[in-house]
Structures are given as C-alpha cells and as structure tokens.
Amino acid sequence: MQKPSNAFIAASWVALLVGMVAFMVGLWNATMPLSEKGYYFTVLLYGLFAAISLQKSVRDQLEGIPVTSIYYGLSWFATLSAILLLAVGLWNATLLLSEKGFYAMSFMLALFGAIAVQKNTRDAQSSRSADQTAETGFTVR
Template sequence: MPAPAYAAQRPTGAFIAASWAALMVGAVVYLMGLWNAQMQLNEKGYYFTLLMYGLFSAVSLQKSVRDRIEGIPVTGIYYGLCWVSLGLSVALLTVGLWNATLAASEKGFYAMAFLLSLFGAVAVQKNIRDVAQFRSAHPEIDGAAAE
C-alpha cells in the first residue's frame, strides 16, 4: 500500500525567519569560535569538516525521511547511511570535544552551536521544500504563476 500523499502547508514567515536565524547563528558562531580558537590548524580543520559533514548528513536525512513520507523511493542503504552519517558526525564531535584541551564552557559552546546549526539546516530545508510544494499546488495564492 503506497504512503499517503503529503500535503504541505506554507510555513509562516516567522518560522522561516527563525529557521534561517538558527542556521546562521549556529554556523557563524561556531566558525567564529574556530577562527579565534587557540588550537592548531589541523584541529580547526577537523572541527570545520565535522560541521560541514554534520550539516550535509542532517539535510540528507531530512530529505530521505520526507521522500519516504511522500512515497518517493529511497533505498534502505541510503536511508541507513544518512542515519549513520548523522550519528557519526555527532559522535566524532563528542569524542573530539571530550579529548580537547578546552575549558568546559568552550566545549559546551561548540556542542550547542553545532547542534543549533544542524537543527537550523533541517528546518531551512523543510521550509524550502514546503514552500516549493505549496507554490506548485497553489500558484494563484502564492504568486508562483508570475515566476
């Protein structure tokens, strides 16, 4: 039995703004912390790569989950890899921070900025997809016919 069609509603402007703010604040603050950190360049590269990997895996997982809800085929291996990638990025950040010679407040700063970035990326991607789906279903309401 196919999954029921997903009927997206247009997200509110406030939720769209809050999602972008969460992504931007989390990522910019995390990167500012790295820029100003007193650590070797290879350590900064490690934490930067973890942020990029985490953002990509979170968005990819969100897309896979949404595709499955909408009845779009997603292979089990890809879906599983998305979950493993997200878990791995969080685990690698945890291990890195656990073993880092940083103050506890700095470790918490990086962890919270990282998680805020992941949440923001998922919410932004969801909003973009919801708005696109809403526009295609309701061009007369949202002005998509003019585009």
C-alpha cells in the same frame, strides 16, 4: 499543503546562520592548532550535509517517494557519526568545559537550523506545486 510562515522561515535561517557563524567564530578565535580547527570545521560541514540528507530522505519516505534503504541508512549513519565525531573530538580536546559546551550547542543549533531550512524549502515547493495544480488541473513536477 500550507506554505510555512515567514516568521518560521526567518527563525530557521537565523538558527542556521547563528549556529554556523558562532561555531566558526569560536574556531577562528581558538588557540588550537590549525589541523584541529580543520577537523572541527570539517565535522561541521559533514554534519550539516548529513542532517539535510537525512531530513530529505525521511520526508521522501513520508511522501511515498522511493528511497533506497541503503541511502536512508547511510543518511542516519552520517548524521549520527558527525555528532559522535564532534563528541569524541570535544571529549579529547584540551578546552575549558564551557568552550566544549559552546561548540556542542552551536553545532546542534546549526544542525537544527539546517533541518528546518530544508523542511521549509520542501514545504514551500510543495505549496507552490499544489497551487499550480489547483490553478491548471495538471500536476507539476
């Protein structure tokens, strides 16, 4: 297992942070009610957690680590429902079309960044484990 490059690790963190910060700055400056801001913020947090959970469960399956079908299905459901909740919220919002696009794109950038950071974390851990196994001859878990 090869460790991800420092450039890819940095790009992943930048994507995650830029997406999250842009989304939250947009919410902070929005002239919508606080309850609506809370809805969008909660959808962002839900989406980030769901995307990380989905990436982990997909990766676990690929590596032969047991994942229950209900958890795998719930991970997919949570990720898709977070995207759907954002889409429905934006569809019904009284925002300019450009603002709706801004929220949609910053949300998707944050989800992509979260998935990439999780992948890099997993790859780096696998790389360290492989290096330790090669050095000692024992599998490290």
